[in-house]
Each structure stands twice: as structure tokens, then as C-alpha cells.
């Protein structure tokens with residue numbers, strides 16, 4: 001049994017959970033709810049960086065969503081959501097990099113705007129993150145064909161867009177800028193793995 005340190009609102013955790021669901025391995029993962037922002041948190045015992053996700057396994061502990069997904073994918077006999085090699089792997093890595101980077105920028109935006117005392121919030125920093133998100137959405141829009149495959153690239157894109165809806169709907173009308181992605185996401189969001197892991 002693996003143990004996943006998780007928080008329901010984290011898009012990085014969601015990515016790991018959706019990949020595990022799609023790989024048919026979710027029932028081998030125990031979810032351990034973790035509040036990384038609490039003074040009492042013990043997350044450092046599993047991740048010295050103080051972040052979720054962290055995946056504790058009999059082969060050691062993996063920190064960071066990519067490493068967690070890579071390990072889970074390796075455990076799955078049938079479904080390969082991260083291709084081993086060649087063009088298929090490069091394509092997934094390219095899409096994943098864009099979606100994961102947009103996710104980082106979105107989380108940075110949310111932390112700056114929600115967790116900082118108002119007087120310290122720096123608008124220039126928020127604008128910079130919003131610019132990264134918009135540019136990454138444009139790049140993903142140009143790779144729509146790649147998103148038709150179910151893999152780490154499309155899963156990360158779906159979880160990133162879900163996070164934009166969850167936290168940044170009021171400040172960022174992403175559908176207006178990326179209608180192709182909006183159409184793709186309308187279907188992707190209906191996958192049982194996505195419905196089950198939706199943030200509240």
C-alpha cells in the first residue's frame with residue numbers, strides 16, 4: 001500500500017490522483033490529508049520541502065507530482081500514461097511542461113493574492129504570473145491534437161484548467177482566450193477520475 005500526502009485543493013495532488021485512477025491503481029494508495037500551511041503540520045517528515053504531493057512507498061518516498069506520477073505509472077502493468085521512449089514520450093513531456101508550468105504560475109498567483117497580507121501583495125508579480133498562464137494556454141491551444149490522448153500531458157492540462165476554474169475564475173476568463181481548450185475540457189472534466197477528484 002502506498003501513502004499519498006494530499007490536500008484536496010492542490011492541483012498537483014489532483015494530477016497524481018487522476019493518473020492513479022486512470023492507471024487503475026487508486027485502490028493501492030491511501031490518502032493522508034495534510035494541511036501544509038498549519039503550524040502543526042508534520043509534512044516535513046515525508047517531504048522536507050513542506051509541500052504536497054509526497055508519495056510514500058516500499059521503494060522510498062517521492063516528492064513532487066512528476067516523480068509521484070512516474071512511479072505510479074511504472075507500477076501499472078497495462079496502462080502507460082507516460083510513454084517509455086521516443087516521439088510519444090517527447091510529446092507528453094512537451095505538453096506536460098506547459099501545463100505544469102501554468103499550474104505553478106496559477107498556484108503562485110493564488111498564494112500571493114490569498115496568503116499574503118494585503119499590503120504586501122505585489123501587483124507586478126500577479127501580472128507576471130497571469131501572463132505566464134495566458135501564454136501557456138495559447139501554446140496548449142496550438143497542441144490540441146496532442147490532448148486527444150489520455151496521458152500525463154492531458155491529465156495535467158485538465159487539472160490545471162480545473163484549478164483556474166476553482167481559484168481564478170474571477171480574475172481570469174481563460175475560456176475567452178482559449179476556446180479550443182474550453183471545448184476539450186468540457187469533455188475531459190466529465191471523466192470519472194476528474195469528477196471524483198474535483199476540488200471543493
Ligand SMILES: N[C@@H](CCC(=O)N[C@@H](CS)C(=O)NCC(=O)O)C(=O)O
Nearest residue numbers: 010012036050051052053064065066
Ligand atoms: N512542483 C511541485 C509543486 C507542489 C506544490 O506547489 N504544492 C503546493 C500545494 S498546491 C504546496 O504544498 N505548497 C506549500 C508551500 O509552498 O510551502 C509538484 O509538482 O508537486
